[in-house]
Structure formats: structure tokens, C-alpha cells
Amino acid sequence: MLKDIENLPMGSRFPRDEILDRLKLNAEGLIPAIAQQHDTGEVLMMAWMNAEALNETLTTGRVCYFSRSRGRLWRKGESSGQIQRLKGLYIDCDGDTLLLRVDQTGPACHTGRSNCFFLRVDGHDVVVTSNPLIDPETLYGSDEPSPPAQPSGNEPA
């Protein structure tokens, strides 16, 4: 998708909107976005953005995804308060994946864990590798053990 610019040297610049228009969205108009804690390198989660979510994120500096389960924009932390501030946004060589360098407030995962990748393959087992930093009931309220309005799936907070 970005074949014509991939061999240009470091420092080459292009109008942002021209590049964003060439991102390769999937059939649902979405692109995967990896969130990485900017100062530690911890990979926090992966979610999806549509063009509107990406535009809002770049405009406000607060990360906004598109929730596939809720079918609407999802301002990360809108229920839990565990927001992500954008520190840097990177596009890959294919123009089909984003890397967000963020500053995460509290845990990124809806389970209250620091990040969503807490299940590790260990030989013929899978093992839980961390405990919640915060009880999810504290994040979402005791009468809502999971994030509200998530009929299917359990996306991060």
C-alpha cells in the first residue's frame, strides 16, 4: 500500500492526510491498533480503530478505538477511568497496522491486570501470569462485574 515511499530515507515527510487516506482498512473499515506503554515497552492490548476513531485520537491526544462488540466509538477508559494518552502513532510498512505509544492510566485490561496478555503457553499448559492490580468491581462497579454494554466479547476497559 505504501510501496512508493518505503525505500525513501529517514526524515522524508509526507502530508498526513494523504497517508491516512491510503491506510488499508478491512472489510468493516477497521485497522488493528497495538497499544504499547511508551516508557517501559510493555505491550498493553490490541484493539481496532475506524477512520473516525483514528481522527479523534490524533485530534484529542486521548486514545479512542472502535468497539466491535458495542458497534460504536470506544473512548478507552470511558467506563473505568483507565485512559490512554497518545505519545506517538506509527504506521507499518503495509499501511494495515498501527502502533500506538501511549501513557496508560492504571491497568489496561478489563480484568484489572496491567495488560491483556496474561495467559502464557507453558509446555502443554497455559498459565495465568499475573494478578489484577485493581479489582474489576472497583473499575466498573459491584453491580457490573464486567464492563457495561458488552453483549459479546470482553474487550479491555
Added chain:
Amino acid sequence: MLKDIENLPMGSRFPRDEILDRLKLNAEGLIPAIAQQHDTGEVLMMAWMNAEALNETLTTGRVCYFSRSRGRLWRKGESSGQIQRLKGLYIDCDGDTLLLRVDQTGPACHTGRSNCFFLRVDGHDVVVTSNPLIDPETLYGSDEPSPPAQPSGNEPA
């Protein structure tokens, strides 16, 4: 997808095959896999796996993806020699994304750059943030300026 186990404490174990059978693949039978350099935290690339690629990766310890453009298994580095050794495989809370901690030989990106996320949004511009470590012609041969058999897209090497 993994709602019943997400609140279990650190150290809880489950049979691997039981968990892998519950991964949430997309309509094409694929799951996104983020590759991160295990010792530096650098996010190298994102690609896709099917069940066969995942099984091969776990069996051999050498990372194998499924190339959507080529429609077949893609043993990372099969053309370029820039392979990935698996150091750890993590599943997210939704069971719909994988995080691979790898040891990358040479550059991960087909452009010869260390990683695929070399385009950074900078205000109203996008800027190229790095140069190739190796000329792609060295990786793929001078009569093949791009990786062979990639009719569309330009996935990493």
C-alpha cells in the same frame, strides 16, 4: 471467550489444547499475532496465524505465520533468512490476539528496517523514522527487489 478463567489467580493452569481450541479466529480462520523482541521490548511487526501456523510455531520454536497475500504458511525468514525464534507466546483476555516474544535475526521488516513501524505521525505530516539496516536487495536478491511471490501487499520478510 475466556471469561470463566479471567478472574483466576496467577499460577492457575489449564491444558494448552483446551485453551487453543477456544481462540477466537476471524472469518478466514486467522488470529493477529504481534511480534515483540524479547529483550528490548521493540514491537517488530504484526502478522496473522491460522491454527496450523500456531501449531507449527509451538512445535518447532520457529515462528510461522499465514501469509494472506500468498495464501499459504509463511515461515518467517524463509526468503530473507531473517527468522524469529519463539521465546514466549501469550494469549490476550479475549482470546483473539497473540503476543509473541521472539528473538529476531536481523531486521524484521521486508524493507530491511529493524521493525515495520517506521512511519510516524508528526503533526500534519508523516515522517520516515529509520533507514534500512540491510539493503533489501541483499535480503531478496537484486533481480527481486521485493519479496518473491507477493502479488499484493508487502508483508515483512
